[in-house]
Amino acid sequence: MDRLYYTPKEVAEILRISDDAVLDLIGRHEIPALRVSARIIRIPVAGFDAWRDGRRPLRRRVRIADASEPKRPKIGDGERLPERALGLRR
């Protein structure tokens, strides 16, 4: 499987900057990063590549529209719900 993420140290080596500079870029939400725990940060490879190439997401315009398609499945549809899980019925 291809690499899915870099560590901050690997990104520092790629960019030839210090580890602290990478953490600063992450802290300023420049480099996209995932905080796995208080001490572990992952930088998704595709997100990093896009950032390094200067590709930035397009900010969408948003509106509210009436549903034009058939109603979507309800959230949790098909799931065994508590009543059934416990053999209870209200």
Place this chain on the structure above:
Amino acid sequence: MIEATTDELLGYLADVIEYAERYGAIVAPPYDAPEVEWTREGECLAMDIEIRPPVGRRARVDITLAERWRPIGADRWELDEYSYELRDFVLDYRRAFHQHDREDFVRFFGVATHEHCESVRGRPTCDHYAGVPCRDARDGLERLYVIWTAGAKPDCSQMRCIED
């Protein structure tokens, strides 16, 4: 975000899509367009975003982010339900964070939210696991991305089954 104004919800949807694309993910239609929509379903507003993390051409990984917001007053909305899901068709597992049928879950299990974990898709060893509620879709997406980037099946045996 549990309550929001209409304007805040409009900005929030744009934020969620932007967030996903910052990670290098591909947002599936119709949310890949310059203009996107909250869908009105009855009184509620619904979001159903499908995201594909960047993987090889033959691999397939889906992340879906779904929410339903219900009106609670003039220009006020409350997050009523959410479903943030990851399905990895290569490693064949599923992870999900859910909030729905809240009254029933609180009454029977004492939790408002739950999680799903299937180390083999479609073969859960427990129907509902305890978990930490997601703050919003960005939080759900980040947590699912952490699971996906681990590059391995999740260890569901480490989670607490709420039906025990």
